[in-house]
Amino acid sequence: MNDILSLVELNNLIKLALRECFPDSYWVRAELSEVRTSGPGHCYVEFVEKDSRSGNIIAKMRGNIWANTFRVIKPYFEEETGQPFTSGIKVMVKVNVDFHEVYGPSLTVLDIDPSYTVGDMMRQRLEIIKRLKEEGIFENNKALELPDVTQRIAVISSATAAGFGDFTDQLLKNSHGFVFYPKLFPALMQGAQSEASILSAFSKIEKYREHFDAVVIIRGGGAVSELGCFDSYAIAKRAAEFSLPVITGIGHDRDESVLDMVAHTRMKTPTAVAEFLLSRMEEQEDDLLSAQDFILNKASQRILNETYRLQNLSHYLSLSTSRHLQNEHLKLNRFESQLPLFTQNVLTLQQKHLPELEQQIALAINRRIEKEQQKLHLAEQIIRLSSPETILKKGYSITLKEGKAVRSSGELTVGDALTTLLADGEITSIVSEKS
Structure with a gap:
């Protein structure tokens, strides 16, 4: 021991x-x-x-x-x-x-x-940057418009990363009560499999792109040697060409990755990304409140102006109506005073026209009498020409049976007495035969 x-x-x-x-x-x-x-x-x-x-x-x-x-x-x-x-x-x-x-x-x-x-790492970065620029896609994602209200967020991160927790906590528990909808698309953020994992997350987001306003890629820091995947050509190209704005918060403030360079917006840390999104919401809230105050002020001023205008209009109408009534009363009084004289003038004028009118009536009556006389004379001539006497004088005759003119032979029988009228007399005959 x-x-x-x-x-x-x-x-x-x-x-x-x-x-x-x-x-x-x-x-x-x-x-x-x-x-x-x-x-x-x-x-x-x-x-x-x-x-x-x-x-x-x-x-x-x-x-x-x-x-x-x-x-x-x-x-x-x-x-x-x-x-x-x-x-x-x-x-x-x-x-x-x-x-x-x-x-x-x-x-x-x-x-x-x-x-x-x-070294190799820097040389590769420079080569990747050069390649992206030559392909004309280096600035593509930056050209997209980030919505003023960015609420629906697709997040690429490790589910267990502290940075992801800090990011969501700061968004969802913000003091303003702003509403956000972060959706995690888990990916490995370091190691040999990180590139394929991040590309897979991009592909999943693309299927539901209409449900999101932007993509956020976050990582909770770490050594530079663990951030190599963010200098990947494949990831940088995917981000540059992606159909939604890409925001990065990789959590390493001393270095800028190729992904940071091509992203729409680069922030240093996940919490900085959350602060960025919150600040945009605050700007929109400030704009809306300013617009609300502007509208309220304008509406109040308009109401006040219209109130003054209505008061002035009411006063003007009252004065105008009074003046108009006074003028009309004056007109009626003048008309009333002038009416007898006007009536007398009309009567005098019409009386002057009476002789002329009487003459015109007399002429009209005479013309009518002459016209009616002409009609009577013409009727008399027609009647005279149509009389039996006139017809008989022309060579015609009239056959009578029992005082009635015979118009058809069917009215006669054998033995009948007939009277034939001529211009200068009568002839009596008996029917002896009928054919």
């Missing part, structure tokens, strides 16, 4: 062993997947190495650049390479191998070779 060690004793032995095994400094090639600085000026990095075929990380180690070293190598590196000392670049650094009893193994950076510049 004398060989039992405490954890700190074991870690101290490991520390001594590493110093004995790695007494010198070493030049190491690696990719920076994370770079962050502290208040005192120290820089903490994460070195990674990836498999050249699969792209998977096959080695990872913490690195420290103490302030006195970082103040020298950072400006030197950036001046020589023309790019910032940040994640995504491949570097060659001179390091010591260290071990800390609490934080474990790490590499302490002593120097850097600026000639070993852009």
Whole structure:
């Protein structure tokens, strides 16, 4: 039992062993997947190495650049390479191998070779960005119109991510009482399967796109090395060409992924996305309240103006009516006073016309008498020409039987006594034969 060690004793032995095994400094090639600085000026990095075929990380180690070293190598590196000392670049650094009893193994950076510049991760990002721009789709999603009221939200996130919980809590429990309808489409947000998972979520959303206003992609932070899927060409292309605006809140404020670049709107964190959506609702509420106040003010002013106008109109109508009645009374009085004279004038005028009218009546009566006399004379001539005497004088005769004119032989029988009237006398005869 004398060989039992405490954890700190074991870690101290490991520390001594590493110093004995790695007494010198070493030049190491690696990719920076994370770079962050502290208040005192120290820089903490994460070195990674990836498999050249699969792209998977096959080695990872913490690195420290103490302030006195970082103040020298950072400006030197950036001046020589023309790019910032940040994640995504491949570097060659001179390091010591260290071990800390609490934080474990790490590499302490002593120097850097600026000639070993852009790493695979950055080069791939630049190639993807260039390809998207050449295809003409880099700005497509940004050109879509984000609805002023963005309530129906399709969310791509891990169901268990703290960022998703923070996002939904902030939306659904907002102090304004705004209503949102977030719908989760679960996806893996890191690891080898994340790309296929996120693309699958996009495809599911596309089937129901008419039910959503926008797509939100959120993740609750993490190391840069775990955010590689957001630099995927396939995901960036899908987002750029998607039919709904895409909003990202991947939760890493030190780096901008390709997905962030092509998205309609990029926010730093899931809660920042929620704040963005809430702020848009607040702007709409403010606009509506302003419009309401404007309408109420305008309506009140209009009612007041119309009230004044009606009062003025009522007063005007009262005065106008009174004046009109007065004028009409004056007209009636004048007419009443002028009526006897007018009547007398009419009578006088008509009396002047009476002789002329009497003459016209007499002429009309004479003309009518002459016309009727002409009619009588014509009738007399017609009667005279149609009389039996006139007819007999023309050589005709009239045969009478018992004083009645015989019109047909059928009226006669043998032995009938007939009288024949001639112009100058009568002849009596007996019917002796009838044929």
